[in-house]
Amino acid sequence: MYCQIEAEAHELEYYYFNITDYYKAYILAKAFKKYINFDEQLSRQELYDMFILAVSSGYFKEVSKVKKLYNDVIRFGRSLIADSSVQGTIFRAQSEIINIDYWELNLIGLSNTIEETIIQIPTISNNSPEDLICAYLNLINRKMVLQLILGNYELAEETFKNNYLINEQLSRLDYIGHLYMDYSKGFYHCDLIKALEYMQKAQEIFETLGTEHRRLLDCNCELAYLKCLKDHTQNLEELELASNLLYHSQFIELYSKAKLKLAALKMVRGGYSKEEIRHDIYISKYVLSFSFTGRLALLYKMIKNAYLIYSNKANQIEELTTEEKKKLNQMGNDYQSVWTHNTKGLKNNITFFNDHAMSNVYILDTRIW
Secondary structure, three states, X not given: OHHHHHHHHHHHHHHHHHOOOHHHHHHHHHHHHOOOOOOXXXXXXXXXXXXXXXXXXXXXXXXXXXXXXXXXXHHHHHHHOOOHHHHHHHHHHHHHHHHHHHHOOOOOOHHHHHHHHHHHOOOOOOOOOHHHHHHHHHHHHHHHHHHHHOOOHHHHHHHHHHHHHHHXXXXXXXXXXXXXXXXHHXXXXXXXXXXXXXXXXXXXXXXXHOOOHHHHHHHHHHHHHHHHHHOOXXXXXHHHHHHHHHHHOOOHHHHHHHHHHHHHHHHXXXXXXXXXXXXXXHHHHHOOOOOXXXXXXXXXHHHHHHHHHHOOOHHHOOOOOHHHHHHHHOOOHHHHHHHHHHOOOOOOEEEEOOOOOOOOEEEEOOOOO
């Protein structure tokens, strides 16, 4: 039966992967893995099944397992290095490991790792293998978002402009959409109007292409959130709907972050029951099959502490663990200033990040992603 349906199933796997409908790609790649004999040299197709499994697992599995899958792709791929397209897959797997380190806030030395990996990639042109192009564009994108998280905003703007030109030369409208979206996320707290404008540009691109399933759903959620930040009278219904669409497409971690956004907005606006907000916060944690780590662990603690203040339990606020402090100390000054402010004295009110927060007000960073 496998022999009869294998070709059609692979075609379907590639289709779902290419439009970033990752849960369906994950189910198929997971099934193909059962037929791989890891005691023998993998074929090009078997290696790509492993790569698709690694990429798609990033949204459904804990970080350590995903990282292992990428390392397996690199290890098995080196025996097929004579195939030029395999070289691209190896570099793309390396770029995804760098992305994991970014999200886990393993930032020490990450800039050097990105630069060293970029240098190793052969000169890119429109005729380069697809995975090699994607690896290169992923790396220069990570270079930009790392600058943003470190608070190097002028440098990040320069990198954004350079990356735009590179994407334009390669005719990669999809990556221009990624560029607008990821750059926008880095300065919600600095220029909300510009962030909203860039996120809308990304949405227009994804809707035009019709191939960016995951990005479009995430972008719709961020747009709804930005509208609520800009206009305090904006109904939360659009954000609720966008979060539910993430859930039904199995992007559970993105859904988790959406629930944190909803909880944050409700607490800042006031007038919502403690039970409703508690429900959003607890869903954000327990909807996942793995524990929060890295950036998401910090975001969750920030929102949960705000909830304790909202519930008149400011004396129960949780401090950062030693590991979380190490992570935070690697981030930019404005990330650190939020936590420094929030640990000084008792707070009795909640607001989003601004430059003039009163000492008794707990600050929420708007960058909940």
